[in-house]
Structure formats: structure tokens, C-alpha cells
Amino acid sequence: MxxxxxxxxxxxxxxxxxxxxxxxxxxxxxxxxxxxxxxxxxxxxxxxxxxxxxxxxxxxxxxxxxxxxxxxxxxxxxxxxxxxxxxxxxxxxxxxxxxxxxxxxxxxxxxxxxxxxxxALLEALDLLGVGRLAIATPYIPELTARLEDFLAESGRTVTGCVGLGLDRLIWHVPYRVTADLVRDADSDEAEAVFVACTNLPTFDIIAPLERELGKPVLTANxxxxxxxxxxxxxxxxxxxxxxxxxxxxxx
Structure with missing residues (x-):
């Protein structure tokens, strides 16, 4: 009772x-x-x-x-x-x-x-004072290019981008693949790395990658x-x- x-x-x-x-x-x-x-x-x-x-x-x-x-x-x-x-x-x-x-x-x-x-990404970049960033996406190249256009229009410089070329089942991508994607996108010129797509799991890798790369790692979610x-x-x-x-x- x-x-x-x-x-x-x-x-x-x-x-x-x-x-x-x-x-x-x-x-x-x-x-x-x-x-x-x-x-x-x-x-x-x-x-x-x-x-x-x-x-x-x-x-x-x-x-x-x-x-x-x-x-x-x-x-x-x-x-x-x-x-x-x-x-x-x-x-x-x-x-x-x-x-x-x-x-x-x-x-x-x-x-x-x-x-x-x-x-929200643009607001976060403003808060952190980031004007130059690398982007890592799960998308096909044509969709990744649209993200580059969006960032360029907002006054940001994309220092480099890499993508997985996926058009489905993005939530199946394991952390190790996404972490390697972020490392490949990063460069000395980038002040931060943005990981696109709210269907790409990223929660547990953000802080470890920031410690490794020494810069903000921002993700969609x-x-x-x-x-x-x-x-x-x-x-x-x-x-x-x-x-x-x-x-x-x-x-």
C-alpha cells in the first residue's frame, strides 16, 4: 500500500x-x-x-x-x-x-x-566568437554544399568540410566514424568544428573531441x-x- x-x-x-x-x-x-x-x-x-x-x-x-x-x-x-x-x-x-x-x-x-x-548554430558561433569553422556532415555532397552556402551568407568562413555521403539511416553511424570525420574536417585554420544533422548521434563525443582538438565542437542537437x-x-x-x-x- x-x-x-x-x-x-x-x-x-x-x-x-x-x-x-x-x-x-x-x-x-x-x-x-x-x-x-x-x-x-x-x-x-x-x-x-x-x-x-x-x-x-x-x-x-x-x-x-x-x-x-x-x-x-x-x-x-x-x-x-x-x-x-x-x-x-x-x-x-x-x-x-x-x-x-x-x-x-x-x-x-x-x-x-x-x-x-x-x-541556433549561428547564435552559438556568435556566443563563442567563431568566424572560421570546419564542417563535418553525414550528407551527400550536394546537401553539404548547401550548408556551406548558408554559412557563407551569414558571414562565416568554412575552412574545410568532409561528408559521409549518406542519404538514409544516418542514426546508425557509430561514434568512432563521426569522431574520425571531425578529425578529418579539422585544421589549424578552423576555430571550431560543426557536426551537422540532428539524426547523427554526437552527445558523448563532444567533450572528448574538444579536449583532443583544443577547440569547440558544436553539433546539431x-x-x-x-x-x-x-x-x-x-x-x-x-x-x-x-x-x-x-x-x-x-x-
Whole structure:
């Protein structure tokens, strides 16, 4: 029998909610959860399914204005304090204006501040003072080139990029492959390395690679989680450089 002393009668309290608009093939919900404090809940809504491989066509489809709005509308019922669009390619494929259009559409539907993964990357680069970066992606070359265009338009210099050439099952890539990809992308000219794709597992390799390379290693899910928490006035947990910067006093 459970007695009244076995639990807090006031309950866990009302959670702070971040709405997540994710692509239909998102397989790493749990990775985003690993960055969340106990009092923050993620509410996910997925875009409609399209039988496509991961390429420019798919990236454009999952960033379609009407589908983004309809998906975000599903989150309005839980009244999130902030929302994120957890997809790198879908937010950079149409350059900076395309990313902004997505976040503005989501924000209108949920009546809360919203940000895309690609915009979150730019905010993280600003926080860390990074203007020159290397990029490591799981994508086919044509999609990686779109990321280079996005970064160039934002005023950043890409010092080098490498990709795995994958168009499916990106969440199956083991850490050792991704770690080698980051090492191959890095160079003395790069002030940081960005690892693209919210479907590529990266959580446990960020801090070790930063110690090895001596510079920030930013990843898609990491910057997405950070940007969402930032809109709640909360720092990113953890010991990587972005987390440390998010806890630093302003001024």
C-alpha cells in the first residue's frame, strides 16, 4: 500500500515546455532529452511523411511552409514557452531567409519564441566568437554544399568540410566514424568544428573531441537544445565549451 509519505503531495510541479518540430524520420528524440534539466519537458510533433532519401528534395519537403505550420499547430495545445525546429538541412537548404521563415511560422503558431537548428548554430558561433569553422556532415555532397552556402551568407568562413555521403539511416553511424570525420574536417585554420544533422548521434563525443582538438565542437542537437533552453533563460547542462559559455555571466 502506498502512503501519503511515499510521494510529494504537491506533485512534480508544472513543467516548462519546449515544443519540438522535427522531421518525420527523426530517430534521436532521446539525445535531445539528455540535455534537458529535470523541470523541462520536450513536446514533439513530426512533419508529414514523404518517401524520400536524405537529399535536397527531402530537405525542402520537410521545410515546406504549410506543413511546418500544421505541425507546429499541434504543439499549441500544450502552450510551450519556446519552440525549436530540430532539423539542420531543412533549415539551411533555403539559406538564411528560409531558416528565418520557418522559425517565424512556428513562433506564430505556438505564440512563443522559436528557433531553427541552423539559426541556433549561428547564435552559438556568435556566443563563442567563431568566424572560421570546419564542417563535418553525414550528407551527400550536394546537401553539404548547401550548408556551406548558408554559412557563407551569414558571414562565416568554412575552412574545410568532409561528408559521409549518406542519404538514409544516418542514426546508425557509430561514434568512432563521426569522431574520425571531425578529425578529418579539422585544421589549424578552423576555430571550431560543426557536426551537422540532428539524426547523427554526437552527445558523448563532444567533450572528448574538444579536449583532443583544443577547440569547440558544436553539433546539431547540442546547439538546438542550447537555443531552446536559452529562450527559457536556462543554461545548457554539461561540460563542453558551449555549455560553459552559456553559464558565464554577461558583461
Amino acid at each position: 502506498i502512503s501519503a509519505t511515499d510521494f510529494d503531495p504537491h506533485g512534480p510541479g508544472v513543467p516548462r515546455i519546449i515544443g519540438v518540430v522535427s522531421p518525420y524520420d527523426m530517430a534521436l528524440d532521446r539525445e535531445l532529452w539528455r540535455w534537458m534539466p529535470d523541470d523541462v519537458t520536450l513536446a514533439f510533433a513530426r512533419t508529414p511523411f514523404h518517401p524520400l532519401v536524405v537529399d535536397e528534395t527531402m530537405a525542402s519537403a520537410i521545410g515546406d511552409d504549410d506543413e511546418i505550420r500544421a505541425t507546429a499547430r499541434c504543439l499549441a495545445a500544450v502552450s510551450p514557452e519556446a519552440a525549436v525546429y530540430a532539423c539542420t538541412s531543412g533549415s539551411f537548404v533555403n539559406r538564411v531567409a528560409g531558416a528565418r521563415r520557418i522559425s517565424e511560422a512556428i513562433g506564430r503558431e505556438v505564440s512563443a519564441p522559436a528557433v531553427t537548428t541552423s539559426e 547540442q546547439v538546438t537544445a542550447w537555443a531552446g533552453l536559452r529562450r527559457l533563460g536556462l543554461p545548457l547542462p554539461g561540460g563542453d565549451r558551449l555549455a560553459e559559455a552559456s553559464r558565464a555571466p554577461v558583461g
